[in-house]
Amino acid sequence: MPIGILNNIASLAAENDLTITNNNLQNVLLQLSSGSRINSGADDAAGLAIANGLEANVSALTQSASNANNGIGALQVADGSLAQVTTLLNRAVTLATEAATGTVGSSDRAALNDEYQSIQAEINRIGSNTNYNGTQVFTTNPTSIYISDATGNTSQASNFISVTTGTLSAPQLLGSASGATLSANAAIKVGDAVTIGGTTYTFETAASLAAAPTGATGAAVAVAIDGSANPVTALQNTLANLAAAVNGGTGAGTVYQADVAGPNPNVDSTASASGNTVTFTATTTGEALGPGGIASTVNVAATELGFVQTGGTTFTNGSTSDLLTATDAEAALANIDSAIQTVALTRGNIGASINRLQSASNVISNQVTNLTSAENTITAADIPTAVANLTSYSILEQTGISALAQANQQQQLVLKLLQ
Numbered sequence: 001m002p003i004g005i006l007n008n009i010a011s012l013a014a015e016n017d018l019t020i021t022n023n024n025l026q027n028v029l030l031q032l033s034s035g036s037r038i039n040s041g042a043d044d045a046a047g048l049a050i051a052n053g054l055e056a057n058v059s060a061l062t063q064s065a066s067n068a069n070n071g072i073g074a075l076q077v078a079d080g081s082l083a084q085v086t087t088l089l090n091r092a093v094t095l096a097t098e099a100a101t102g103t104v105g106s107s108d109r110a111a112l113n114d115e116y117q118s119i120q121a122e123i124n125r126i127g128s129n130t131n132y133n134g135t136q137v138f139t140t141n142p143t144s145i146y147i148s149d150a151t152g153n154t155s156q157a158s159n160f161i162s163v164t165t166g167t168l169s170a171p172q173l174l175g176s177a178s179g180a181t182l183s184a185n186a187a188i189k190v191g192d193a194v195t196i197g198g199t200t201y202t203f204e205t206a207a208s209l210a211a212a213p214t215g216a217t218g219a220a221v222a223v224a225i226d227g228s229a230n231p232v233t234a235l236q237n238t239l240a241n242l243a244a245a246v247n248g249g250t251g252a253g254t255v256y257q258a259d260v261a262g263p264n265p266n267v268d269s270t271a272s273a274s275g276n277t278v279t280f281t282a283t284t285t286g287e288a289l290g291p292g293g294i295a296s297t298v299n300v301a302a303t304e305l306g307f308v309q310t311g312g313t314t315f316t317n318g319s320t321s322d323l324l325t326a327t328d329a330e331a332a333l334a335n336i337d338s339a340i341q342t343v344a345l346t347r348g349n350i351g352a353s354i355n356r357l358q359s360a361s362n363v364i365s366n367q368v369t370n371l372t373s374a375e376n377t378i379t380a381a382d383i384p385t386a387v388a389n390l391t392s393y394s395i396l397e398q399t400g401i402s403a404l405a406q407a408n409q410q411q412q413l414v415l416k417l418l419q
Contacts (some may be wrong), residue, residue, distance in 0.1 A: 018400035025394065027039075032381065064364055073132065075350050079354070081138075088119045099113070145360075146159060161357060182278050205224070
């Protein structure tokens with residue numbers, strides 16, 4: 001190679017090597033400061049793609065474990081509530097057993113029944129007011145716990161753990177009064193009638209009822225047809241009048257009863273109107289009449305209303321839900337025993353679901369550990385190797401700078417030839 005001054009080849013070579021060394025040194029310093037081997041896609045494109053996928057898996061599984069733990073919390077709330085229901089039912093056993101004996105008088109049974117009714121009211125309150133994070137706990141709607149590893153298989157049934165606690169109420173556990181429902185789907189006309197128990201309710205216009213003799217007697221009850229111009233309002237108000245007549249109260253319009261005693265409630269049933277529907281519930285007196293004793297027969301005239309009856313053609317005798325007689329207490333005792341078994345079965349199902357969710361949470365925790373380890377293997381910097389490289393590149397950078405200085409100085413030796 002000729003000795004010249006146009007280009008300093010040695011300096012260029014030293015500069016290139018020094019640049020490479022400096023880049024490697026900067027990369028090692030970045031690994032040591034971040035702790036990660038991959039700090040950009042240029043470091044390891046394939047490794048970065050795999051690591052990002054594993055990181056997504058870990059994130060999804062971590063949240064899935066949280067979902068499972070939330071589900072466990074909700075089920076534990078349900079189980080705790082049912083434990084209290086069991087306590088209440090055990091007290092009900094004591095009350096029913098005492099009420100069933102012949103040495104207890106009617107006044108004593110009335111006192112026992114008051115506490116028994118309070119127990120039923122508390123069971124209803126627990127069933128309707130038990131919530132978890134603002135969500136009803138006791139419901140027929142299944143609670144689906146979503147378990148995912150972020151692989152995109154969101155539609156698979158295996159991604160969901162569904163748990164159904166079911167509803168909780170005293171009538172459901174202990175039986176309730178019998179009942180039936182009438183729904184009207186057409187306008188009510190004069191002369192239409194409905195028979196509830198031993199009383200017939202006949203629909204008449206308010207004007208004709210106002211002109212009726214006040215001394216009329218009999219079991220028949222006349223109910224005013226509402227005169228509103230809006231047919232929907234008129235129908236709903238008329239049905240409200242019917243419910244009020246059954247309950248012995250005042251409805252949306254004027255209620256007329258052809259009875260010298262004036263308005264009085266139906267001894268066999270109570271009524272509740274909502275929209276185009278009237279729901280009838282048997283009273284304790286009505287229950288005592290036995291199956292079919294509380295007739296809610298829709299006669300021919302009422303059929304012309306477009307009434308559609310659900311719950312049977314007549315009221316059926318409901319399960320005894322009071323302790324007013326020894327017979328009722330015996331029947332209640334059988335229902336309470338069945339209720340205790342039902343609650344125990346429900347708690348068993350809830351316990352099995354809690355165990356399943358706990359198992360899923362444990363499996364997820366193990367998956368998170370293994371996937372995090374796999375991601376760490378790809379992305380984490382090998383600190384001993386990085387430190388060794390740091391030492392090596394630091395020395396190379398120093399020798400490279402010295403070599404570059406020597407190469408630049410070597411060019412100046414040409415001047416000796418001109419002296």
